[in-house]
């Protein structure tokens with residue numbers, strides 16, 4: 153058995169793989185990378201009745217993996233870079249090769265993944281962290297579910313300047329309900345609910361649009377969405393609106409928040425670096 157651990161900027165995910173099949177997943181959050189990694193390992197062992205002696209190796213990835221400099225609990229521990237992990241995990245979840253993946257985590261990265269080559273196309277610092285950070289200051293809320301709840305009751309027309317505010321008809325292929333300027337209206341009467349949907353709209357529109365351009369530049373009409381940001385129901389709706397305008401499909405595989413950890417767990421040896429040999 154192999155355990156893949158993805159120590160992200162916000163959450164740590166671990167998956168257990170046996171004969172290249174995923175048999176367990178866990179998510180956790182801790183203050184530092186070492187506690188996160190060892191905690192995730194402990195949790196996956198307990199929740200899946202795994203005997204520690206069954207574990208052949210640990211493969212760690214994600215921003216926090218740089219902090220791990222020794223084998224964890226005496227188990228051979230290797231590192232793999234995050235981009236390769238996302239690419240491999242994305243292909244596993246999509247069930248095919250030759251795809252473009254947008255990983256929405258704390259930040260956002262866009263990756264092209266093919267059988268023999270995984271390429272980092274680019275990304276943006278606009279991501280899940282932007283939602284949480286702006287919500288803390290603008291709507292004094294830090295609980296993710298609360299932010300979503302507020303957004304579901306918000307009115308975007310109080311925050312965003314829409315095309316209908318500046319024109320009697322649509323512009324080019326955009327109808328009059330499309331955002332012309334995120335936060336460009338911002339009425340004094342806008343409440344927390346309105347600002348919550350304004351934040352989500354801005355974040356997912358930016359992510360959606362850079363994904364569209366990335367897909368078009370790679371001649372595909374499909375994007376696989378991974379990361380915890382793929383689980384956001386309000387964000388999903390915003391991406392689907394973009395999908396209808398630009399004729400680009402967004403795919404939300406189940407377990408997409410584990411894509412990076414899955415990619416690490418399923419990766420081949422030639423991509424691994426022993427933590428003890430750095």
Ligand SMILES: Nc1ncnc2c1ncn2[C@@H]1O[C@H](COP(=O)(O)OP(=O)(O)OP(=O)(O)O)[C@@H](O)[C@H]1O
Nearest residue numbers: 160161162163257258259280281296379380381383
């Ligand atoms: N319960 C939740 N459901 C959906 N999204 C959530 C939930 N809780 C937090 N998030 C969002 O997910 C983001 C973190 O996503 P994820 O765990 O994929 O990132 P990460 O892997 O830690 O970061 P990165 O990949 O950028 O290093 C948070 O910033 C927040 O916006």
Ligand SMILES: [Mg+2]
Nearest residue numbers: 160257379412
């Ligand atoms: Mg991540």
